[in-house]
Amino acid sequence: MSILVNKDTKVIVQGFTGKEGTFHASQCMDYGTKIVGGVTPGKGGQEHLGQPVFNTVDEAVKATGATVSMIFVPPAFVADAVMEAADAGIELAVIITEGAPVKDMMYAKAYATKKGMNTIGPNCPGIITAEECKIGIMPGFIFKKGPVGLISKSGTLTYEASNQVVKEGLGITTAVGIGGDPIIGLSYKQLLPMFEADPETEAIVMIGEIGGDLEIQAAKFIKENITKPVVAFIAGQTAPKGKRMGHAGAIISGGSGTAAEKMAALEAAGVKVVVSPADIGKAVKEVMGR
Amino acid sequence: MNIHEYQAKEIFRKYGVPVPRGQVAFTVDEAVEAAKNLGGNLWVVKAQIHAGGRGLGGGVKLAKSLDEVRDWADKILGMTLVTHQTGPEGKLVQKVYIEEGADIKAEFYLGMLLDRAAEMPVMMASTEGGMEIEKVAEESPEKIVKVHIDPAIGFQGFHGRQLAFGLGLPKEEVGTFIKFAKALYDVYMDNDAEMIEINPLIKTGDGKFLALDAKMGFDDNALGRHPDIAEMRDLSEEEPTEVEAKQHGLSYIKLDGNVGCMVNGAGLAMATMDIIKHEGGEPANFLDVGGGANPETVAKGFEIILKDPNVKAIFVNIFGGIVRCDRVANGILEATKLTDVNVPVVVRLDGTNAEEAAEILKNAGIKNIISATDLADGAKKAVEAAK
Numbered sequence: 001m002s003i004l005v006n007k008d009t010k011v012i013v014q015g016f017t018g019k020e021g022t023f024h025a026s027q028c029m030d031y032g033t034k035i036v037g038g039v040t041p042g043k044g045g046q047e048h049l050g051q052p053v054f055n056t057v058d059e060a061v062k063a064t065g066a067t068v069s070m071i072f073v074p075p076a077f078v079a080d081a082v083m084e085a086a087d088a089g090i091e092l093a094v095i096i097t098e099g100a101p102v103k104d105m106m107y108a109k110a111y112a113t114k115k116g117m118n119t120i121g122p123n124c125p126g127i128i129t130a131e132e133c134k135i136g137i138m139p140g141f142i143f144k145k146g147p148v149g150l151i152s153k154s155g156t157l158t159y160e161a162s163n164q165v166v167k168e169g170l171g172i173t174t175a176v177g178i179g180g181d182p183i184i185g186l187s188y189k190q191l192l193p194m195f196e197a198d199p200e201t202e203a204i205v206m207i208g209e210i211g212g213d214l215e216i217q218a219a220k221f222i223k224e225n226i227t228k229p230v231v232a233f234i235a236g237q238t239a240p241k242g243k244r245m246g247h248a249g250a251i252i253s254g255g256s257g258t259a260a261e262k263m264a265a266l267e268a269a270g271v272k273v274v275v276s277p278a279d280i281g282k283a284v285k286e287v288m289g290r
Numbered sequence: 291m292n293i294h295e296y297q298a299k300e301i302f303r304k305y306g307v308p309v310p311r312g313q314v315a316f317t318v319d320e321a322v323e324a325a326k327n328l329g330g331n332l333w334v335v336k337a338q339i340h341a342g343g344r345g346l347g348g349g350v351k352l353a354k355s356l357d358e359v360r361d362w363a364d365k366i367l368g369m370t371l372v373t374h375q376t377g378p379e380g381k382l383v384q385k386v387y388i389e390e391g392a393d394i395k396a397e398f399y400l401g402m403l404l405d406r407a408a409e410m411p412v413m414m415a416s417t418e419g420g421m422e423i424e425k426v427a428e429e430s431p432e433k434i435v436k437v438h439i440d441p442a443i444g445f446q447g448f449h450g451r452q453l454a455f456g457l458g459l460p461k462e463e464v465g466t467f468i469k470f471a472k473a474l475y476d477v478y479m480d481n482d483a484e485m486i487e488i489n490p491l492i493k494t495g496d497g498k499f500l501a502l503d504a505k506m507g508f509d510d511n512a513l514g515r516h517p518d519i520a521e522m523r524d525l526s527e528e529e530p531t532e533v534e535a536k537q538h539g540l541s542y543i544k545l546d547g548n549v550g551c552m553v554n555g556a557g558l559a560m561a562t563m564d565i566i567k568h569e570g571g572e573p574a575n576f577l578d579v580g581g582g583a584n585p586e587t588v589a590k591g592f593e594i595i596l597k598d599p600n601v602k603a604i605f606v607n608i609f610g611g612i613v614r615c616d617r618v619a620n621g622i623l624e625a626t627k628l629t630d631v632n633v634p635v636v637v638r639l640d641g642t643n644a645e646e647a648a649e650i651l652k653n654a655g656i657k658n659i660i661s662a663t664d665l666a667d668g669a670k671k672a673v674e675a676a677k
Contacts, residue, residue, distance in 0.1 A: 075511060101512035103482050106409060106441060125611075139611040139642050154557020156609045159641060160665065163609070180556065182406050209557055212406045235560035238545075238567045239576070242375075246541045246556025246578045248511065249406070259564075276568045277561035278666035 002129035002174040003149065003194040003201075004092060004118075005068060009133050012060045012090075013038040014081045015072035015097075017048050024072065024096070024137050025049055031134040036064040057081075057088040067091045070126065070135050078122055079104035086115035094135045095121035095185070102248070105183040112185070119185030123247070125155040125177035136177065146171015148284055149195035151188055152207035153180045153247070154235060157277070161205055161233070164281025170288070173201045180209060180247030188218035196226050203229045203288050205280060206271075210236035211250045211257045219265035229287035230271045233280055234259040291508045293522045294338045296387045298504035301481065301519075307473045309501045312389035314338065321363035322356055324388040331355070332391030335362040337383040340527040342422075342489075342505065343373030349383065352391065359388065374422075384526060392500060397490035398457060399423055400471070402478050405438060411478060412438050413471065415453045419490035445475035463497060470499045481519060482512030531594055538590045539580055547572025549676045550595035550604035550633075552588070554579050554613055562607045565665060571673030574601045583613050588621035589628040596629065603634045605672035607665065610641030619647035623654050634675040636660045638668035 005011075011028070015021040016038020026049055029035050037052045037060050044055030054060035057069065069085045071078065071093055078100035085093045086108075093112065100122045112119050120127055126136015130145040142159050144166045152158040158177050165172060176191055178184050188206055195201045204226070208215040215234065222230055236245055236252075237259040244251045252258050267273045274283045296314040303309060313324035325333045337349030344350050349371045351362040363386055372380035397419025405412040416434045418426045426433055435456030437449050450468030459467055470491075478486055487505040494500060513520040525533055535542035541556065545563070549571045553559035556578045563573035575595060579587050595601055608618050618639060625631065635658050639647045651661055660675065662668030 076514065099511045101482055101515075102404060102484070102509045103441075103479070103512065106404075109409060110440075110442060137612055142611075142641065152557070154555060154561075156553075156555030156611065157557035157561055159609045159611055160558060160561070163640065182404055183409050207557065209560060214407075217407070233561070235557045235564060237564045238573055239560055239563070240543070240545065243543050243576075245543065245560050245576055248509075250556060250560070276565050276666065277558075278565060278664065278669070 001198050001200040002132065003191070003198050004174065005127055005129050005133045005135060007032065007132040008034070009068055010034050010036045010064060010066040011068045011070055011135055012036060012057070012064060012066040013070045013072065014057065014085065016040050016053060017043055018072060021072035022049065025070070027140070028070070028134050031140040033133045033135060036066050057084045057090065061088045061090065068135060069093045071095045071097060073097060075099035075101070079108040082108040082119060083111045086112045086117040090117055092118045092120065094126050095119060096124065096126055096137055098123040100181070102182050105181065109183055109185065120176060121179045121185060123181045124179030125158060127174065127176045129174045130172045138175070138177070142166065143175060144171040147173065147200060147202035147288070149173050149198065149201040149204045150175035151191050151204070152177055153209050154207060157207050157235060160277065161207055161280045165205065165284055168281040168285045170284060170290070173198060180249045182212070182249045187214050189214070189221050192218065192221060192226055196228055201228065203231065203284055205284060206230060206232045208232065208234045208262055209247065209250050210234070210239050210245065210252050210259050211247070213257065215262040216265045219269040219271065222266070222271060223269035231280060231283045231287055232266045232271045232273050233277050234262045234273070235277070237275070291510055291513060291523055292340045292527070293506050293519070294340065294524065295336065295504050296338060297522045298506040299501065301477060301506070302501055302504055305473045305477045307470060307477060307501055308499060309504065310389050310392050312387050314385055314387050315363065316385050318360055318363045318367060321386055321388050322360050325353070325356055325359040328388065328390050330390050333359050334389045334391060335359060335366060336387040336389060337366050337369070337371050338385045338387055339371055339376070339381040339383055340524070341373050341375035341381060343375055344371065347371045347373040349373070381527070392492060392502060393495040394492045395495050396493040398493070399426070399489045400474065400491045401485070401487040401489070402474060402483070403485045408438050410438050410440050412436055413449070413453060413475070415457050417457055419492070423487070423489065439475060441479065445472045463493070466497070466499055481516060482509045483507065484509045531597055535577070535594050539587060540591055540594065541576070541578040541580070542594055543576040544598060545573050545575050546600070547574045548600045548602040549672050550574045550598070550601040552577050552579060552591045552595065552604060552606045554583055554608050558607065558609060562605065562669070565669040566605065566673060569669045569673045571676055574598055583608065583618050583621060585621035585624035588618065589625035592625045592629045592631055596631065596633070601633060603636065603672050603676035605668055606635060606637045607668055608639050610639065610643060614643045615639040615641060615647035616643040616650060619650040622651070622659070623656070626656055626658070631658060634658055634660055636662050636668050636672040636675060638662040638665065640664065
C-alpha cells in the first residue's frame, strides 16, 4: 500500500516533448512509472519515448485512461495546463514547474478544487511511492521501500530525510514534495489522514519551513486526528525576518511564520520535533520504538 | 519586487485611486522647481526609499515656502535614513517626492495582500491610520476590518460596505470609499501585486479620500508580463551582492556569522544554517546554488561568499539528485583554480555519484579541503574550522 499513486497508476506528461519533460519522463519510466502518453499541442499523432503524443489532455485521457498528469510546461502556461487537466477529468496533477505567478495558481487551484482534482506543487520535486511509481524529479534510488510516510516543502531536504530514514534500516511508503510557494495543492492537512489510513505507513515525517501557517494548521489537525507517530523538522530557525529564503513562500512577515512558533505548536500536538536536521532518521527510529 | 511611493502613486493615478498631486526630484533645484509647478503654499518633502517609518526617521518634512522646500530637500537628499525597517545601517536617500500639502481630517489604514490560508486576497482597513499595522493587529485586533475577496466574483459592493461601515464612516461617505477600494482592488489584481499598503489613507476637509502614502510589492514570478513595472526596479535599493548572485542564478542572502554556506535547494540551505547554529557556530549566509550546480555557478558561489570578510570557513553541502556529485566535485576543483579560496572548505557530498566525488576530491589533494561524511559531521567540522 501507499498513498495517491502506485505501480498501476497511469500517468501522462504535459510538456512531454520539451527538454525537461523528456528527460524526467524517461527517468520516471526507468523507475517503473506507467507513463502512457503525453501532451504537446501541435505534436498530436507523433510518438515520443515510445508513447503517443496528443494535442489535448482530453484526447490523452480518453485514449489512455490516465488519471494523473505530471506538468512540465513553462511557468506562464502552468495555470492553463492545470485547468485543462482538471477539465479533462484528471484526478491528480503534479506540477513540477518553478516560477508560476501566484495569481495564476489562485485561479487554477480554485478551478481544480471545483472539478475535484487534487494538485501537488507547483515548484516541487513531485511524489514517489518507493520502488513502484515516481512522478517527479527526485533521484529514485534514495527512496527504499519501508514503513515511513514523508511530507516536505523542500526538495533536497526530502532526499536528505529519506536518506537518513533508509540509513536507519527503515524506508519510505510514499514521499510527497508539496512545494514552498505561497499557494500550493495538497498540504500536510490533506496528506496526513491519507498516511493515517494507509496500513503500511507506521510513522510520518513532516518537513516544514518558515512562512505561512500550514504547519500550525497541521499541528491542530495532528492533535485531533492522527494516532501514528509524527516526526517534524522546520527549516529556517536562523532565518532573518522579512527576507525571502529562496522559496517564494519562505518569508517571516510581521513576526509570524517563524520556525519557533511552528515548532512549539507541533510539540504541543505531541509531535517529535527535531532541532537538528541531522536527527530526523534517529528520531523516526525512536518514535517507532525500534 | 518593491517600488517607490512616487511610482506606486503613478500606478494609482492610472486606475483612478485618488492621490495628492506630486513630482519626483533628484536634485535640490528639481525639488524647488517641482514645488513651483505644483503651486500653492504648502508642500511635503518626502524621502524615497524602500522602507517604512520614513517620517519618524526624519525623512518627511512639511515646507511652508519655496525656501523651506530648498532647505529640506538639501537636508534629505544624500542623508542616510535610518528607520525601523532599514536596519541600523540605514539607506541613502537619492530622490525626494514633492507633494502638495493636504487638509487632513481623519487618517485610516487600507492594505491588501494574499491570505495564503484562504488562498485569496484580503483587504484590511483600520481607523488607526499612521500606526504600524502589525502593532495594531497585536494590540487591538478588533480595530482591523478584514474582507476576503474571491477573485471568481471580484470586488462587489458588499465588500466595500463591510469595510466602510466597519470603519464607522457616515453613510454619505460610504459610496466614495467603495469607489476608492474597488479601484485599489483593480490595481492589485491587474498588476500581480503581492502587497499594497496605504498608510495613511486620509479624509480631507471636503470629504474626499486620498492615498497620502503608497507602498507596493509585486510577485517576481509575474514581472515577465508587466514590463512597465519591471522597469521600475531600483537596483540601488537592493543588496549589491544579492543582485549579483541573482544574475548568476544563485539565491544569496547575507547574514552576520562566519561560516559560509553553499547548498543546493532552499530548504536544505536553511537547514544548513540551522545546523551550524545548532553546532555552536553562526552562518554567514544563505546560498542556494539551485538545481543546475556546475563549475561556473560553484565558482561564482565561492566568489560571492568570500566577498564577506567575516567568513572564516565554508561548508559546501550538496545532496545530489539530478545534480551529480562528481560534477559538483569537479566544480569545486575548478572553482579553486578560478577563485582564490583562502579559507578551509568543508565538503559534504551525498546522493548521486557521491563515492566518485569523494575519490575526485581525495586525489586532487587540495590542502584547504576537508571532507565530511554526513550533515552533522560537516557542520561540526565547519564550525570548528571557523574558530
